[in-house]
Amino acid sequence: MVTFKELCRRYLGLSPLVVAGSGIKTGVRIRMENPQEVGADRVINAAVGHQLYGGPLIVIDFGTSTTFDVVSEEGDYLGGAIAPGILVAAEGLFQSTAKLPRVELVRPKHVIGKNTVSAMQSGIIFGYVALVEGLVAQIKRELGKEARVIATGGLAEIIAKETKVIELVAPDLTLMGLRIIHELNTKH
Numbered sequence: 001m002v003t004f005k006e007l008c009r010r011y012l013g014l015s016p017l018v019v020a021g022s023g024i025k026t027g028v029r030i031r032m033e034n035p036q037e038v039g040a041d042r043v044i045n046a047a048v049g050h051q052l053y054g055g056p057l058i059v060i061d062f063g064t065s066t067t068f069d070v071v072s073e074e075g076d077y078l079g080g081a082i083a084p085g086i087l088v089a090a091e092g093l094f095q096s097t098a099k100l101p102r103v104e105l106v107r108p109k110h111v112i113g114k115n116t117v118s119a120m121q122s123g124i125i126f127g128y129v130a131l132v133e134g135l136v137a138q139i140k141r142e143l144g145k146e147a148r149v150i151a152t153g154g155l156a157e158i159i160a161k162e163t164k165v166i167e168l169v170a171p172d173l174t175l176m177g178l179r180i181i182h183e184l185n186t187k188h
Contacts, residue, residue, distance in 0.1 A: 017185055019044060025184040027051065029076045041174055042069050043077060045152065048177030050075040052170075053148050058139055059173070060132060060166065062153035064088060068135055070143070081135055086155050090124050105158060129162045136165045 008016040019026070019040040028047045030038055045059045050071050057071040058080075065088070068081040084092070086105065094102045103120045111126055113119025136149055151159065151166045152173035160166040170176075 017182055019178070019181055024181065026181055027075065027184060028071075031072075031076050031078050038077065039067075042067055042080070044174050044177035044181060045069055046071045046075075046077040048173055048180050049150055051180060052176070053150060053168070056143055056145060056147035058136060058147050058149045060136075060149065060151045060153075060156070061174070062086060062151065062155040062159060066128070066131070066153075068139060070139055070147070081139070083131060083135075086124060086128055086159075089128075090120075093120060093124075105155065107158070107162065125158065125162065128159055132159055133163055133165050 005016055005018070008014050017024070026043050026047045028043055028050070030043065032038055041061065041063075045061055046057075046069050049057050049059045049069075055071045055073040055075055059067075059069040059071065061067045061069070062085065064085045066083045066085050068083075070078040070080050072078055090103065090105060093100050100116065100120060103117050103124070105124060106121060107125055108118040108121040110118070111122050113122045140147055148168075149166050150173065151169050152171060154171075156166070156169045156171065160169045
């Protein structure tokens with residue numbers, strides 16, 4: 001991180017704002033046992049999600065990992081869940097088995113695959129839909145109330161098309177959050 005800060009100062013003449021650690025205004029109170037464990041992307045998604053959509057809110061980010069971030073009505077980051085990302089899981093199937101090929105992540109025509117590729121696509125796509133629906137139901141049950149569900153990340157659209165629990169796909173949510181946090185920290 002120090003190298004990137006120095007690079008920005010030296011070559012761009014700018015001092016970067018790093019959304020990590022203490023001292024950065026995010027508009028979010030982190031209600032975790034160890035707030036330092038929460039990744040900056042998760043804090044950013046919680047901040048922008050609450051600002052744009054209110055709370056309670058569940059933000060699902062389909063990236064390297066699939067994260068579920070829970071934000072209270074007041075905008076507090078309550079915690080969440082972390083699962084392997086879709087691409088990580090798919091690559092694990094390919095790398096850890098002798099006969100399974102790499103497959104394109106597209107919706108198969110049927111849940112019951114009639115060949116290896118469609119069976120894998122079914123297991124990956126519909127398996128993640130079930131993961132999302134199950135975790136969202138359990139999170140809402142634990143919250144004791146309804147919550148809006150927003151999805152972001154590269155594969156959000158694929159999963160959102162297959163389930164009604166995701167109300168909105170916001171592909172640029174994290175980038176919007178960076179702008180909002182920048183504004184919070186540069187107002188004079």
